[in-house]
Amino acid sequence: MVRVLYVEDDGEIGEWITKDLTDRGYEVIWLPSGNKIDSYISMVDIVILDIMLPGLDGFSLGRRIKKEKEELPILMLSARTAVEDKIEGLDFAEDYLTKPFHPDELAARIEVLLRRFQKRNDILDIRHLRVYSKDMRIVHKQTNEEILLTGKQYHLFFYFIRHLNQILTKEQLYESVWGETFLEGDKTLMVHIRYLREKIELNPAKPTIIETIRGIGYRVKL
DSSP, rough: OOEEEEEEOOOOHHHHHHHHHHTTOOOEEEESSTTTGGGGGOOEEEEEOOOSSSSSSSHHHHHHHHOOOOSSSSEEESOOOHHHHHHHHTOOSSSEEEOOOHHHHHHHHHHHHHHHHHEEEEETEEEEEETTTTEEEEEEEETTOOOOHHHHHHHHHHHHHHHTOEOOOOOOOOHTTOEEEEEEOOOOHHHHHHHEEEHOOSTTTTTTTTTETTTTTEOOOO
């Protein structure tokens, strides 16, 4: 689920946007000011910022966020329509939407930014995992902790990632990852799959990421 950090001090607007985005399937963290923003930056996929806020304004908050997490997209949402404000906002933010607006437009702009940033960073979301293919990193989205694998586990997992949605035979997996001919009865692959599941599955006894395709092999699907 996509997490949105929404900073808006107007209670009526904040409640309306939070409900609308929640109804569309987003998880929304709504803050009335930027005072606690640092606690949430690492947990979210996109930030929506008003400009006129108590304490630090949206411009200051946006620049601070970009210094800490450059790859996090920011959408400015403000009643300020002056060209100067838009230019200042777009100096660091990816988009600027003025009030009043239609909620469908806001949702469409969010989706555009998410697609753009996921493509830029080669990011895949698979259940509770966020996979950074380019950097070969795996992050648990619920805890924001990186999941560390052994060398063979990395090779095995990212072979699945390169072949998403495909059913892979035991022979394919073993010969691609180990570079040797698979011998029927060899338990090496099965053992590594079990250890890999212990690290990446919420419940290794009931895996939802690495599926067993009985009699054939395994599959990871989006």
